[in-house]
Amino acid sequence: MSSAATTPGRRPLTLLIAAPRGFCAGVDRAITIVERAIAKYGVPVYVRHEIVHNKYVVEGLKAKGAIFVEELDEVPDDRPVVFSAHGVPKVVPQRAAERSLTFLDATCPLVSKVHRQAERQIEAGRHIAFIGHKGHPEVIGTFGQVPPGTMTLIESVEDAEAFIPPSDGNGLSFLTQTTLSVDDTADIAAVLQRRFPDIVAPKGEDICYATSNRQAAVKAIAGRAQAMLVIGAPNSSNSLRLVEVAERDGARAMLVQRAADISFEWLEGVDVLGLTAGASAPEILVREVVDALAARFDVVEEEIMTAVETVAFKLPRDLDAA
Known part of the structure; x- marks a missing residue:
């Protein structure tokens, strides 16, 4: 990554940016399902619960014609509904089928x-x-x-x-x-x-690859950084865990949803800052935060790569060509 030119009077800041960070394959798939559903069925398309826990993403999909609801009975009989990436109880698709609703399951x-x-x-x-x-x-x-x-x-x-x-x-x-x-x-x-020595453990790791990878990247940074910014929503479990991991490994950490949430007083005395994003946070918000920091500091960016992610999930068959 490039570094900003030195500007007289501005304090230098080394910015350690975690990789991997941001969107995982499940989040990317869920967002694409909503976008493809809008393209196929027209607007509005209903989504039960936030498709992923990120306000920026949700607002972007609202602008494209998605309507977010909490319960299935808020969905009209003649419109499709998407179930969020977090999954739903069995009774939800059962009730949708009883009503003959068109529904799409975006569960990771x-x-x-x-x-x-x-x-x-x-x-x-x-x-x-x-x-x-x-x-x-x-x-x-x-x-x-x-x-x-x-x-x-x-x-x-x-x-x-x-x-x-x-x-x-x-x-x-x-x-x-x-x-x-x-x-x-x-x-x-x-x-x-x-x-309980006879308890049966999961076959394979239940914690998803993206959660594990993002936590490992934070651990690789936290030992060098005095502080860490985590981009994510306050109701995002994986983002909150990144804050905890950073703090446990010696860096004070702050969760921000986007650049406007940064407390620059909190960054007083910080010369090396870590930056990561939860699995529901798009890369555009990472760049927004970097730009906000570069407006105040002489930022030198360094990407810390700990894994390369190549996972991709298939879309529902009837949306492949939408």
Whole structure:
């Protein structure tokens, strides 16, 4: 990356930019599904819940003709509806089918994989300890794949220590939300495996590749940076985890949705600043933040590459040619 020319009177700032950062394959697929649906069906296209947790993205899709709602009964009978990347309980597509609605499922395939694992564990007669955050749409969607009472939410090491499984003699398994802290989740899983040696672990890593990669990139920067800016929404689980990872590794961190949210007083005395973006934040917001910093400092950019992502997910068949 290029560096800005030195300007007399402006303080130098080394900017360490994480790579990978920003959009993941699941987010890119979900946004494309909404755009293709608008192209195919015309406006408006309804979207149940925010398609991804990013205000800039949501507002951009609204401008193109998407209408965001929280419940299916807000969708007219004659318009299509898209389900968000976070996934929905089984009852939602069932109700859409009962109403003969045209619906498109933008659930991230990696979240769908967790849904299928949950179904298989219940079919095998196991109770599931689900590691995740209460109230997150992905957690609500995953709990909605299985009968009530067959899954218990575990949010912390303390929850794992206190967990008492049902006394029905059935086996145990655990699964996780895809956007958690890799380290925190490992700690919780270790407690469950210590307490219940026969507990069945997920087949493969539930935490998605993008979440893991972005956290690893932050770790590579945090040891060098005095502070870290994370671009993301306050309701974005993976973005909040990036803040936590940076702080744990020694850099104070701030979550910003875009450049206007930067507190320049907070940057007083910072000579080396890290910058990353959560999986729902577009690259245009990264460049906006860089430009805002360059307007005040003599910025020297350095990209810290820790992984190259080549993952891509297929679109629903009926949208391929839209």
